[in-house]
Amino acid sequence: MHEWALAESVVLTVLRVAEERNAARVLRVRIKLGELQQVEEEIFSTALRELSKNTPAEDAEFSLAREPAVLKCNRCSHEWKVERDKLKPEEAELIHFLPEAAHTYLRCPRCGSPDFAIESGRGVWIESVELG
Amino acid sequence: MREAEKQLSGVRRVVCVGSGKGGVGKSLVSATAALLLSQRSRRVGLLDLDFYGPSAHLILGAWDLMPTEDRGVVPPEIHGVRLMSIAPYIGEGPSALRGSDATHAMLELLAITRWGELDLLLVDMPPGTGDEILDVVKFIPAAEWLVVSTPSKLSIQTVRRLLLLLRETGSKIMGAIENMAEGEACVEEFCRAEGVQFLGSVPRDPKVERAIGRPELLLRTEFARRLEAIVRKLK
Numbered sequence: 001m002h003e004w005a006l007a008e009s010v011v012l013t014v015l016r017v018a019e020e021r022n023a024a025r026v027l028r029v030r031i032k033l034g035e036l037q038q039v040e041e042e043i044f045s046t047a048l049r050e051l052s053k054n055t056p057a058e059d060a061e062f063s064l065a066r067e068p069a070v071l072k073c074n075r076c077s078h079e080w081k082v083e084r085d086k087l088k089p090e091e092a093e094l095i096h097f098l099p100e101a102a103h104t105y106l107r108c109p110r111c112g113s114p115d116f117a118i119e120s121g122r123g124v125w126i127e128s129v130e131l132g
Numbered sequence: 133m134r135e136a137e138k139q140l141s142g143v144r145r146v147v148c149v150g151s152g153k154g155g156v157g158k159s160l161v162s163a164t165a166a167l168l169l170s171q172r173s174r175r176v177g178l179l180d181l182d183f184y185g186p187s188a189h190l191i192l193g194a195w196d197l198m199p200t201e202d203r204g205v206v207p208p209e210i211h212g213v214r215l216m217s218i219a220p221y222i223g224e225g226p227s228a229l230r231g232s233d234a235t236h237a238m239l240e241l242l243a244i245t246r247w248g249e250l251d252l253l254l255v256d257m258p259p260g261t262g263d264e265i266l267d268v269v270k271f272i273p274a275a276e277w278l279v280v281s282t283p284s285k286l287s288i289q290t291v292r293r294l295l296l297l298l299r300e301t302g303s304k305i306m307g308a309i310e311n312m313a314e315g316e317a318c319v320e321e322f323c324r325a326e327g328v329q330f331l332g333s334v335p336r337d338p339k340v341e342r343a344i345g346r347p348e349l350l351l352r353t354e355f356a357r358r359l360e361a362i363v364r365k366l367k
Contacts, residue, residue, distance in 0.1 A: 005204035005244055009135040094221045100237035104225035114228035
């Protein structure tokens with residue numbers, strides 16, 4: 001699953017931070033999930049736990065928070081939120097793997113333009129890491 | 133970025149096929165070279181970075197092949213070539229991507245694609261000397277560059293700009309191939325003047341168009357036969 005690749009990336013980054021700071025343990029990791037990526041939280045959490053085993057992040061608390069996907073039209077400046085359940089399942093799946101595919105399937109609800117910027121809610125990122 | 137580095141860690145060599153100009157045959161050269169190398173028992177990947185007009189999947193007849201999910205995505209294999217492209221994700225729709233979107237798309241593809249062990253990854257570059265070229269130079273600094281030009285002055289002038297850019301960015305230039313050659317050794321002369329290795333000429337071959345989507349036919353064209361002599365130099 002793609003969630004596993006994303007989780008692996010997070011764990012690798014967290015472990016690198018811990019190593020750079022000479023920390024023995026990772027206590028807490030706050031992760032933001034962009035709505036556009038539509039990460040399955042249960043799979044992602046399982047992957048984080050599995051990939052952290054036998055590492056300084058083994059007992060870390062991974063907290064997940066979603067960030068709404070907000071798009072802004074480059075033509076008419078309209079801003080709108082992408083509602084996950086309104087996407088067609090097959091298009092949602094393609095956007096899950098490659099968020100830029102949104103430019104192929106989504107249109108500005110006001111003027112119909114495919115030329116928009118992803119203002120927020122793209123990708124997965126680490127907001128903070130607490131070390132012990 | 134670290135994920136992209138990890139996914140490329142099993143790739144021994146990355147060769148980008150570029151020209152700066154569109155329509156000179158970069159996609160045909162890179163896809164056919166990938167097929168030829170695969171025939172020579174090399175483990176080959178082909179990454180199509182033309183987000184606006186991806187063609188590698190069409191040339192290889194792989195329009196309905198999807199990468200499979202497995203802790204990332206595993207590229208489909210066609211005639212021994214592992215192929216990755218934006219095409220499975222956008223279908224036949226347009227890519228309305230601005231600069232930063234193209235950079236994100238490239239990083240995403242590099243981060244999710246599990247190439248495994250490869251002797252060579254060929255990268256089919258889009259035209260231009262903008263985002264995708266600069267991103268590859270930045271994110272895959274070890275990439276080597278194979279430049280394609282037609283004998284046209286218009287192509288040669290653009291290739292010159294690309295070579296200047298590649299030199300300024302410290303990129304390794306393997307050499308140049310002349311495609312659609314028609315007798316005069318224009319590209320060879322240009323290479324001599326520029327101090328770039330001339331790797332050889334491939335003639336204009338009308339049979340290539342009919343072979344698009346049919347790799348077995350493509351490999352029997354004069355185009356492929358002449359390209360094979362050049363590919364042998366890719367040691």
